[in-house]
Amino acid sequence: MNLAYRDIRHHFGRFVLTAVGIGLLLMVVMGMSGIYRGMVEDAVLLVERAGADLWIVQKDTHGPFAEVSRIPASLGDRLRVVPGVRSADNFVSFTVQRELEDGRQLRAVVQGLDWPADRGEWLPLTAGHAFSRAHYQMVADRSLGLTVGQQVRLGKDFYEVVGIARNMVSSGGDGMAFLTLRDAQAVQGDMVGESIRIERQARLARAERIDISRTQPVLTERALGPSGAIPAIGPPAVSAVMVRVEAECDVERVRGIVSSWPDVSVYTDEEQKGFLLEGNVDRARRQIGLFRILLVFVSGIIMALIIYTLTLDKVHDIALLKLLGARNRVVFGLIVQQAMLLGAIGYGVANLIGQWVFPRFPRRVLVSGSDLVMLAVAVAGISLFASLLGIWKAMKVEPNEVLA
Amino acid sequence: MTGVGARGPAVEVERLDKVYGSGNTEVRALRDVNLAVSGGEVIALLGPSGAGKSTLLKAIGLIEAPTAGRIAIGGVAVAGDDRFLVNVRSFRREHIGFVFQKANLIPFLTAVENVQVALEINDEPARAARRRSMELLDYLGVSDRAGHYPSMLSGGQQQRVAVARSLANRPDLILADEPTAALDSVRGRQVMELFRKVSHEQGASVIVVTHDHRALDVFDRIFEMEDGRLRPHEPSP
Numbered sequence: 001m002n003l004a005y006r007d008i009r010h011h012f013g014r015f016v017l018t019a020v021g022i023g024l025l026l027m028v029v030m031g032m033s034g035i036y037r038g039m040v041e042d043a044v045l046l047v048e049r050a051g052a053d054l055w056i057v058q059k060d061t062h063g064p065f066a067e068v069s070r071i072p073a074s075l076g077d078r079l080r081v082v083p084g085v086r087s088a089d090n091f092v093s094f095t096v097q098r099e100l101e102d103g104r105q106l107r108a109v110v111q112g113l114d115w116p117a118d119r120g121e122w123l124p125l126t127a128g129h130a131f132s133r134a135h136y137q138m139v140a141d142r143s144l145g146l147t148v149g150q151q152v153r154l155g156k157d158f159y160e161v162v163g164i165a166r167n168m169v170s171s172g173g174d175g176m177a178f179l180t181l182r183d184a185q186a187v188q189g190d191m192v193g194e195s196i197r198i199e200r201q202a203r204l205a206r207a208e209r210i211d212i213s214r215t216q217p218v219l220t221e222r223a224l225g226p227s228g229a230i231p232a233i234g235p236p237a238v239s240a241v242m243v244r245v246e247a248e249c250d251v252e253r254v255r256g257i258v259s260s261w262p263d264v265s266v267y268t269d270e271e272q273k274g275f276l277l278e279g280n281v282d283r284a285r286r287q288i289g290l291f292r293i294l295l296v297f298v299s300g301i302i303m304a305l306i307i308y309t310l311t312l313d314k315v316h317d318i319a320l321l322k323l324l325g326a327r328n329r330v331v332f333g334l335i336v337q338q339a340m341l342l343g344a345i346g347y348g349v350a351n352l353i354g355q356w357v358f359p360r361f362p363r364r365v366l367v368s369g370s371d372l373v374m375l376a377v378a379v380a381g382i383s384l385f386a387s388l389l390g391i392w393k394a395m396k397v398e399p400n401e402v403l404a
Numbered sequence: 405m406t407g408v409g410a411r412g413p414a415v416e417v418e419r420l421d422k423v424y425g426s427g428n429t430e431v432r433a434l435r436d437v438n439l440a441v442s443g444g445e446v447i448a449l450l451g452p453s454g455a456g457k458s459t460l461l462k463a464i465g466l467i468e469a470p471t472a473g474r475i476a477i478g479g480v481a482v483a484g485d486d487r488f489l490v491n492v493r494s495f496r497r498e499h500i501g502f503v504f505q506k507a508n509l510i511p512f513l514t515a516v517e518n519v520q521v522a523l524e525i526n527d528e529p530a531r532a533a534r535r536r537s538m539e540l541l542d543y544l545g546v547s548d549r550a551g552h553y554p555s556m557l558s559g560g561q562q563q564r565v566a567v568a569r570s571l572a573n574r575p576d577l578i579l580a581d582e583p584t585a586a587l588d589s590v591r592g593r594q595v596m597e598l599f600r601k602v603s604h605e606q607g608a609s610v611i612v613v614t615h616d617h618r619a620l621d622v623f624d625r626i627f628e629m630e631d632g633r634l635r636p637h638e639p640s641p
Binding site: 001003006007009010011316317320321322323324325326327330399400402 | 468502504510520525533
C-alpha cells in the first residue's frame with residue numbers, strides 16, 4: 001500500500017496548492033537560468049548570424065561590441081584585394097532612442113548592412129521581406145513593436161519597415177533595426193540645419209586663417225558647401241569590416257596578412273564572441289549565477305520546511321505505524337515519496353507555467369535542455385534534502401506518542 | 405495461545421518494576437508486579453488514574469522497557485532488566501495487537517485500508533490483505549463502511565475498525581487501553597463483548613485497561629492496580 005499516494009489523495013487540494021507554490025518557486029530558478037542563457041544568446045546572436053570569418057576593427061580596440069571602433073569606409077576596398085577574401089562588408093552599429101509619431105519611445109540598435117552585397121536575406125524574418133532598395137527601408141526586430149509598412153522617422157528621413165525579424169536583439173536587450181549602410185551612416189551623422197550652418201562657418205573661419213585660402217579662393221567656397229564636396233574630408237567612418245574568406249582558403253593566412261597592417265586589429269568570429277561575453281554579459285552572468293544559487297538554497301529550505309510541516313502533521317500517524325511494527329522504510333517511504341512527488345510536480349508546474357510566461361518577458365528567456373536536466377537533478381537533490389528533515393523528525397517519534 | 409513458543413502461559417510477568425526519573429523526582433510506576441495470562445483469556449485491569457495500568461500495558465506491549473523484572477510472551481523472554489530482548493517492532497508486528505481509548509485510525513486511509521495497512525506492514529500481499537481486511541470488517545459488522553474515511557464513521561464504528569486492525573495479523577496478545585472510554589454504555593459493552601468473542605474464537609489473550617465497571621462480567625479475571633501494585637479485584641459487596 002502506498003501511504004504517500006493515499007495521504008495525497010486525502011489532502012489533494014492542499015497538496016496541489018503546495019506543489020503549485022513550489023512550482024512557481026522553481027519557475028523563478030528556471031527563469032533566472034533562462035535569462036542568463038537568453039542574455040548570452042542575444043549577445044552573440046548578431047556575430048553568429050553575420051557569419052563573418054574575420055572582424056577588422058580599429059587598431060588596438062576590441063571592436064564595436066566592446067568599445068568605439070572607427071575605421072575608414074575605404075578599408076573594405078583594401079581588404080577585397082587580399083588573396084582569399086571572398087567579401088568584405090562594412091559594418092555600422094549604434095544605438096538610437098527616438099520618439100515615434102504615436103508618442104512611444106523607440107530604442108533600437110541600428111545596424112548598417114553593406115548594400116547591395118548584403119541585403120539582409122540572412123535575417124530571420126517573421127513578416128515582410130529583406131531590403132529591395134538601397135535607401136529608406138528598414139527591417140526591425142519584433143520587440144520594437146513596429147509593423148510592416150510603418151514609416152519611422154530617423155534623422156531627416158522616413159524609413160519604411162519592410163520586414164520584421166525575430167530574436168535580433170543586442171546584448172543590452174534592445175531590439176535591432178537594420179538599415180542599408182549608407183542610410184545608417186546618414187542617421188548616425190545626422191545634424192540639424194543650424195549645426196550644419198555653424199560647422200560650415202567654422203570651416204570658413206579655419207580656411208581664412210591659413211594662407212592657402214588666399215591662393216585658392218575656391219576652397220573657401222567649398223568650405224561653405226556639403227562635406228562630400230571637400231576631398232580632404234573622407235566619407236563617414238564605419239565601425240568594422242566583416243570579412244568572409246573563400247572556402248578553400250585558410251582563415252589564418254588571411255588574418256596573418258591583414259594583421260600586418262598597422263592601422264587595424266583582426267579578430268576571428270570566436271574572439272568577437274569572447275569579447276562580448278567577457279564584458280557586461282560576464283558580470284551579469286556571475287550576478288545571475290549567484291542569485292540562482294541563492295534561489296536554489298531558498299527553494300531547498302522552503303521545501304524542507306514544507307516537508308517538515310507535512311511530517312509534523314503526521315507525527316501521530318507515524319507513531320501509530322511504529323507501534324503497529326512498521327519498518328523504518330515504510331515511514332521513510334511515506335516522507336521521501338511525498339517529497340519527490342512534490343518536487344516532480346513542482347518541476348512540471350514550473351516547466352508548464354514557464355513555457356507560457358517566459359515568452360512574455362521583455363527580454364528573451366531561453367531555457368535549454370541541459371538547464372532543464374540540471375534543474376531536474378537539483379530538484380531531486382532538494383527533495384531528498386528536504387525529506388531528510390522530515391525523516392529526522394520521524395526517527396524521533398516514539399510509538400508511545402499514540403498513547404499520549 | 406497458539407503462537408510464539410507456545411510454552412507455559414501466554415503472558416508471564418515476573419517481579420516487574422518500572423521507575424521514572426531519579427532522586428527527588430523518582431516515581432515508581434510499577435512495584436513487583438506478577439501476572440500470568442493464559443491463551444484465550446480475557447482479563448481486565450482496573451484502578452484509578454496514575455495507578456500504573458497503562459505503564460504495565462506499555463511494558464507488556466514492548467513500548468517501554470521495565471526497569472527490573474522479566475516479561476515472557478508465548479514462552480519467549482521479551483524484556484528484562486531495563487531492556488528488550490527481541491526486535492520490538494518485529495515482535496509487535498507479528499504477535500501483539502493494540503486498541504486504544506481513541507480509535508487512532510490513520511485519517512487518510514479508509515476503514516478497510518486502516519486494517520489492510522497492518523497486514524501489509526507484516527508483508528502480507530496486497531490482494532490477500534484486502535480480502536482478510538474485508539473479512540474482519542464483516543466479522544465486526546462494519547463492512548458496509550469499508551470505503552469510508554475515519555472522519556465519516558461514528559465513534560463505535562471507528563473502535564470496531566480499530567479492533568479489526570488489532571486482529572489483522574492474528575496476534576497472540578491484544579492490549580486494549582480504555583477502549584470504551586469514548587463510547588456510550590451500549591457501544592462500550594458491545595466492544596467488550598467483541599474482545600471476549602475474538603478471544604474465545606481466535607485464541608488470543610486480551611488484557612484490557614478500563615475504568616468501566618459496567619461490563620466486568622465479560623472478563624475471565626479482573627485485577628486491580630494501586631500505587632503500582634497489582635492484586636486480584638475483590639468485588640464490593
